[in-house]
Amino acid sequence: MGGADMSGAGMDNGADGSGAADAAGTDPAYGGSVNGGSVNVMSAEGDSVDATSTDDGSVDGLGTWRTWTRATVPADRAAAEAGVRAAYRAAGLPEPERIVWAGSPRAAVSLIRELPDRGACVRDAIRDAPWAAERARLHAELGAGGWSEHWAATGGRLWESTQALVDRIRTGVLEELAGGTTGEEATGVRLLLLEAVLGQHDAPWLAAFAPAGGPFEALTEVCRSAGWWWPYARVAVVSERPVALHQDEAGRLDNGEGPALAYPDGFALHAWRGMPVPADFLTELATLTPVRIHKEENAELRRVMLEYYGYDRYLKDSDAKPLHRDETGTLWRIDLVGDEPLVMVEVLNSTPEPDGTHRTYWLRVPPRTRTAKEGVAWTFGVEAEVYAPSQQT
Structure with missing residues (x-):
């Protein structure tokens, strides 16, 4: 597996696959996860918020x-x-x-x-x-x-x-x-x-x-x-x-453990990263398996399952085969019924962490990607032909 410095522009391309990509106006369908676990910055903003406060300490005055x-x-x-x-x-x-x-x-x-x-x-x-x-x-x-x-x-x-x-x-x-x-x-x-x-x-x-x-x-x-x-x-x-x-950092309804919005009389909405889901659907998330995900016929619900389970984990647990390897990383692909294929590049960050270890990133890339270098280049917004390691920093 190749190495790359992922501290630069490439990780701004929706690296967590959630709110940051949406907020920046990029395509939230592609993103990545870190060290085998999905990056998901969640908040339960609004839980027991005191509406009587008038102390505005916000930067924008709102x-x-x-x-x-x-x-x-x-x-x-x-x-x-x-x-x-x-x-x-x-x-x-x-x-x-x-x-x-x-x-x-x-x-x-x-x-x-x-x-x-x-x-x-x-x-x-x-x-x-x-x-x-x-x-x-x-x-x-x-x-x-x-x-x-x-x-x-x-x-x-x-x-x-x-x-x-x-x-x-x-x-x-x-x-x-x-x-x-x-x-x-x-x-x-x-x-x-x-x-x-x-x-x-x-x-x-x-x-x-x-x-x-x-x-x-x-x-x-x-x-x-x-x-x-x-x-x-x-x-x-x-x-x-x-x-x-409960909302994610992009302001979308988001809760994998219960209602994302609930009223005192029982009226409630359930959602995962903005995607409406049935109430009973959430009870399955904690026990998901690759087989259950594969059998889900609703493509939108399957995407929720994949985000919760972790794209990289799904690739590993589904015995996906590497499509291509080069000096930049490893390209993985697995087909999904009724949906576009899941294609990701596994990259080892060449910049060490403070403890000296090197973090592994999984970057979701478009289904048309055929080489690892092409996928990494896409995250930096350039073509594979002009991509060079010096551009990573």
């Missing part, structure tokens, strides 16, 4: 908003209800006759379907109209370029991961209440979901606007205090926040 978005402590119901009533008043509307709480967005939608006397949805007056007016004001004040810079420095930093979470919650509610995402019943559920004000998940755009006073102060109070809420002429329905939230 720590408070980020905390509210990921909060998993019970809602501050008194503060949330005060914010809801203030939001109605700021929109020039009478306060709702009553405020009803639900254990999750799923429970809230179910409840709303049983409230024919709730009156018309007033989301536009409470949330959409103030948002549009403030965005127009900032756009006129800052200009197109200034607005883009402002958004990138504020709400844009929170938007992608928060919106992905919102989309997953909506899909989960659709699947549980309508049995899928198509059909007449699904359309009805989808419309109710679109009537929601997103509470804690409205943090990205509130971070970009949120001037003191007026409707934004009220909306910010609900953002700080509760989950999604639905404003109607006579009734407001407010959802509790989650009790658990």
